[in-house]
């Protein structure tokens with residue numbers, strides 16, 4: 784059984800839970816999805832999901848509850864994390880914004896709400912390293928990744944900018960992979976089915 788924790792202080796949880804259950808089933812595994820709102824849950828998780836939402840709120844609650852140190856230890860232990868949109872912002876090393884105290888578990892810096900300024904949201908067919916067919920990526924007031932550390936692999940770009948990255952066990956996307964029926968990003972993050 785894959786025990787996957789979804790950070791549930793704020794943001795979308797059920798769509799991510801569905802995607803996790805589907806990829807686990809595809810691998811002949813079962814998944815147990817638990818919601819994380821307080822300290823003490825992360826240490827029992829095999830994998831973590833940091834969903835979208837509002838990064839200022841998420842980062843504040845994660846620090847207030849002491850979940851920040853637990854996430855750092857999870858990454859230190861090499862266990863997988865998928866961080867999407869606001870989750871990517873919180874996981875990053877810098878968000879150029881005093882209201883977001885980032886966790887620094889993914890060596891990128893981001894600019895909030897910088898993608899698709901004209902249109903708040905859009906969907907794009909994205910070529911992703913390791914996936915045979917384009918991934919339907921939904922961007923909603925998405926962050927732009929404006930710096931990528933030396934050890935970070937860029938998995939996808941849109942408009943010449945990185946939108947999916949991997950830093951060891953942590954995969955970050957500026958888009959929302961849970962909003963389409965396609966669980967391949969969850970698969971890539973949690974089961975590492977991708978050969979590179």
Ligand code: GLN
Nearest residue numbers: 835836837838868869895
């Ligand atoms: N705009 C949000 C933020 O900066 C992120 C958007 C999202 O998660 N859809 O926190």
